[in-house]
Amino acid sequence: MTDTELEQKILKYLSTVNMAKNKSVATAVGVEKSIVDKAISKLAKEDKIEYVYLGTSYVKLKGQQ
Amino acid sequence: MSESETPRLDQLETGPWPSFVSEIKKMAGRKPAARDLLRQMELSYKDRVTHWKHGGIVGIRSYGGGVIGRYSDSPEQFPDVAAFHTIRVNQPSGWFYSTKALRQICDIWEKYGSGLTNFHGSTGDIILLGTTTEKLQPCFNELSDEAGFDLGGSGSALRTPSCCLGPARCEWSCIDTLDLCNDLTHSFQDELHRPAWPYKFKIKISGCPNDCVASIARSDLPIIGTWRDSLRIDQEEVRKYAADGFDIENEVVALCPTDALEWDEKTLTLKLKAEDCVRCMHCINRMPKALRPGLERGATLLIGGKAPIMKGAFLSWVLVPFMPMTPPYTEFKVLVRKIWDWWDENGKTRERVGEVIERLGMARFLRDVGLKPLPQMVFRPRANPYVFWRSEQK
Amino acid sequence: MAIDIGPPDYKEMLHPVIKKNYGKWKYHEILQPGVLKHVSETGDEVYTVRAGSPRLVSVDFIREICDIADKYCDGYLRFTSRHCVEFMTPDKERIQPLIDEVKAHKLPVGGTGKSISNIVHTQGWAHCHSAATDASGPVKAIMDELYDYFVSMKLPALFRISFACCLNMCGAVHCSDLAIVGVHRKPPKVNHEKIAVVCEIPTTMASCPTGAIRRHPDPNIKSMVINEERCMYCSNCFTVCPAMPIADAEGDGLAIYVGGKVSNARHAPMFSRLAIPYLPNNPPRWPELVSAVKNIVEVYAANARKWERMGEWIERVGWERFFSLTGIPFTEQHIDDFTHAVETFRTSTHFKW
Numbered sequence A: 001m002t003d004t005e006l007e008q009k010i011l012k013y014l015s016t017v018n019m020a021k022n023k024s025v026a027t028a029v030g031v032e033k034s035i036v037d038k039a040i041s042k043l044a045k046e047d048k049i050e051y052v053y054l055g056t057s058y059v060k061l062k063g064q065q
Numbered sequence B: 001m002s003e004s005e006t007p008r009l010d011q012l013e014t015g016p017w018p019s020f021v022s023e024i025k026k027m028a029g030r031k032p033a034a035r036d037l038l039r040q041m042e043l044s045y046k047d048r049v050t051h052w053k054h055g056g057i058v059g060i061r062s063y064g065g066g067v068i069g070r071y072s073d074s075p076e077q078f079p080d081v082a083a084f085h086t087i088r089v090n091q092p093s094g095w096f097y098s099t100k101a102l103r104q105i106c107d108i109w110e111k112y113g114s115g116l117t118n119f120h121g122s123t124g125d126i127i128l129l130g131t132t133t134e135k136l137q138p139c140f141n142e143l144s145d146e147a148g149f150d151l152g153g154s155g156s157a158l159r160t161p162s163c164c165l166g167p168a169r170c171e172w173s174c175i176d177t178l179d180l181c182n183d184l185t186h187s188f189q190d191e192l193h194r195p196a197w198p199y200k201f202k203i204k205i206s207g208c209p210n211d212c213v214a215s216i217a218r219s220d221l222p223i224i225g226t227w228r229d230s231l232r233i234d235q236e237e238v239r240k241y242a243a244d245g246f247d248i249e250n251e252v253v254a255l256c257p258t259d260a261l262e263w264d265e266k267t268l269t270l271k272l273k274a275e276d277c278v279r280c281m282h283c284i285n286r287m288p289k290a291l292r293p294g295l296e297r298g299a300t301l302l303i304g305g306k307a308p309i310m311k312g313a314f315l316s317w318v319l320v321p322f323m324p325m326t327p328p329y330t331e332f333k334v335l336v337r338k339i340w341d342w343w344d345e346n347g348k349t350r351e352r353v354g355e356v357i358e359r360l361g362m363a364r365f366l367r368d369v370g371l372k373p374l375p376q377m378v379f380r381p382r383a384n385p386y387v388f389w390r391s392e393q394k
Numbered sequence C: 001m002a003i004d005i006g007p008p009d010y011k012e013m014l015h016p017v018i019k020k021n022y023g024k025w026k027y028h029e030i031l032q033p034g035v036l037k038h039v040s041e042t043g044d045e046v047y048t049v050r051a052g053s054p055r056l057v058s059v060d061f062i063r064e065i066c067d068i069a070d071k072y073c074d075g076y077l078r079f080t081s082r083h084c085v086e087f088m089t090p091d092k093e094r095i096q097p098l099i100d101e102v103k104a105h106k107l108p109v110g111g112t113g114k115s116i117s118n119i120v121h122t123q124g125w126a127h128c129h130s131a132a133t134d135a136s137g138p139v140k141a142i143m144d145e146l147y148d149y150f151v152s153m154k155l156p157a158l159f160r161i162s163f164a165c166c167l168n169m170c171g172a173v174h175c176s177d178l179a180i181v182g183v184h185r186k187p188p189k190v191n192h193e194k195i196a197v198v199c200e201i202p203t204t205m206a207s208c209p210t211g212a213i214r215r216h217p218d219p220n221i222k223s224m225v226i227n228e229e230r231c232m233y234c235s236n237c238f239t240v241c242p243a244m245p246i247a248d249a250e251g252d253g254l255a256i257y258v259g260g261k262v263s264n265a266r267h268a269p270m271f272s273r274l275a276i277p278y279l280p281n282n283p284p285r286w287p288e289l290v291s292a293v294k295n296i297v298e299v300y301a302a303n304a305r306k307w308e309r310m311g312e313w314i315e316r317v318g319w320e321r322f323f324s325l326t327g328i329p330f331t332e333q334h335i336d337d338f339t340h341a342v343e344t345f346r347t348s349t350h351f352k353w
Helices: A003-014 A022-029 A033-045 B007-013 B020-028 B032-047 B099-112 B133-147 B177-187 B189-193 B235-243 B282-286 B330-346 B353-360 B362-369 C016-020 C059-072 C092-104 C136-150 C192-198 C201-206 C236-240 C287-303 C310-317 C319-326
Strands: A049-053 A057-061 B085-089 B096-098 B116-119 B126-131 B203-206 B221-227 B261-264 B269-272 B297-303 B317-323 C025-032 C035-040 C045-051 C056-058 C076-079 C085-089 C161-164 C178-183 C213-215 C224-226 C253-258 C273-280
Touching: A003 A022, A003 A033, A003 A057, A022 A033, A033 A049, A033 B330, B007 B020, B007 B032, B007 C136, B020 B032, B020 B116, B020 C056, B020 C059, B020 C136, B032 B126, B085 B133, B096 B099, B099 B126, B099 B133, B099 C059, B099 C076, B116 C059, B126 B133, B177 B189, B177 B203, B177 B330, B221 B330, B235 B269, B297 B330, B297 B353, B317 B330, B330 B353, B330 B362, B353 B362, C045 C092, C056 C059, C059 C076, C059 C085, C059 C092, C085 C092, C136 C161, C136 C287, C178 C287, C201 C213, C201 C224, C201 C236, C253 C287, C253 C310, C273 C287, C273 C319, C287 C310, C287 C319, C310 C319
Parallel strands: B203 B221, C161 C178
Antiparallel strands: A049 A057, B085 B126, B096 C076, B116 B126, B116 C056, B221 B297, B261 B269, B297 B317, C025 C035, C035 C045, C045 C085, C076 C085, C178 C253, C213 C224, C253 C273
16 A cells, blocks of 8 residues: 555545544554554644544544534 | 722732732733633632633644643633633753743743743643634744744643753753753654654653652653762762761761661761662762762663552652663663553553553563563562463473 | 744753853752752852742743843743742852842742742643642642741751642642642533533543443433442543533532652652542632641641651651641541552551550
């Protein structure tokens, strides 16, 4: 899987949930968590995802209600 | 004269200790948010409950923390604190500042926020207390681009590392706490700013076992400076203390926890049984002109410290009794990454590393991160007979 | 917009005399309460004046201390881990004018050696959604009462007070000579309408340390119920689920824990332990809390030996003696019933009357 494919897969998964921890994103896309962490960081820097804090930190699609 | 809006809080402006109420009032004339903060606090003082709601938002582009969202539960009554978010700003090592840097922060914060701050928050950050959602980004941009400051950590991330003032103004520091803190903070920006872990992770650095930043209680991974050889004694200076009437026998020798010191009245010599010394710092604290830490210096690393939530508080446990600490700190960085990976893989949501170690066992943790068991890690070995053997050991 | 630039270089924040003597300091003396003298191997000296601060301060306050630092300290200052401000100068002649100026700004000079330094504390009603009490207010009321111990060095040893406005203990106060913690005493109230919208039910159930939260027995109601008998009011569920508010004007208040320390000097670091399980929230000046703290400090001051920290004194004389000397009643709340409780039960016939 290329980086772009992984990022697309992550964004697609996040569009199906309200918010998720990195670990559940990794499980959902079936890729090692450390690689998913890096992809999520990149997506955050590209302003495609944002973070929510509710006792622990979650990621979600930017602007998704 | 009109009646005060805050008769209860006004009572905290009397007395000799400087008053936070007076501080909020200084801003209340210029900042409607500061005035509404006072009014909302007055309501809390009347009905004895908080009037803040959960936050949740983060709000700075590409960051996953550094902002604590906060909303009033009575926005109609206190519209100017309807949204009153906090920004955590990463302090320079050891909380040293030039007035130029501080004034820049003040000017930016007066422009974008309530003008109220904490110097500092519990984790060590500068806390900028209270602004609206739309001011977060421009405020950050100016802090970063103009003043050269960055956000601290929040959420399930590495929290802002902090350290004692170390070699900058203390003769006891066995490691360069300021450089180490600064180096680690810069090395781990992604871990600090984009939370990806089960929960928070704190690193605090003290230069000696006096532990002035309370690292052993307040951090998951305390780094405490220490030495391996013998402490140094200047007998000439010892004699000067004695000549000045300082009671060496009772104030120093009698309080040594391992009975490692002896004061010879005849020869006026302080003798140390170096092999019995546990480097607690008491004698050095009492006689700083005569006694000093040894020269073979490094740090003790510990693991697992935390406050009670959720399975009870822990003091940190000895993990590496002695590690040399010189730039670029590679040995430490390799180990801490292994610890993070282990915790991230095994930890449940909101489980601190100490709790995972308690649940899965220290022996397994040590094995998985590649550390050898050492007697310095325990007060005493187990008393129970419930011993595990792995197949390759049988 | 630059991201991830990290904190500014600390070397730019150091006074030239600090920079020059970095790592070369030889010894120090406390000249008087709040005034330190550090001497370097190079023969250089630096004098420090330490001042108390309310921690919650305005930008005007910061500008005022900057003015002082510009006038006497060549434009540099620092803060301590306990929220004090430190002004440093290599010039001996400047110490007295500097002290005078700090005092003219109504800031106390002290907090060194055998004193009560500033109280490490949290946000309270000024900024926290989970606060069981205010923080800045009780801290101000206590420091007014204990002011004399800040500006003098007459205690047996140093004395560290910390304050957390709920059990989350931002700032981990659990190893202080005297720790004050905001506590709840009533279970959270579950808002069944709101819960499905704002909370994750599995996360919330998992957040309970005693397993007191379970799914609503009616499968048509997507919510949770609390076994109130098992709730010890930690508010951890409220942290992850805003629909379980726990604040309650009558139930909330404060508890006092004593005898903790973090320094390795002499005795190993130790936890603070429960002295008073509940005192009422009585703003604006919390008189019950203030007099309870003062009593404990004074009993310690009158009975401990020189250099003995609170916990070291109590461990020497025994907790039974601590309770009799302070007059604090020992109750069933003092006996631990959480995870490591048995470690605190006495397994010897060594005790006092």
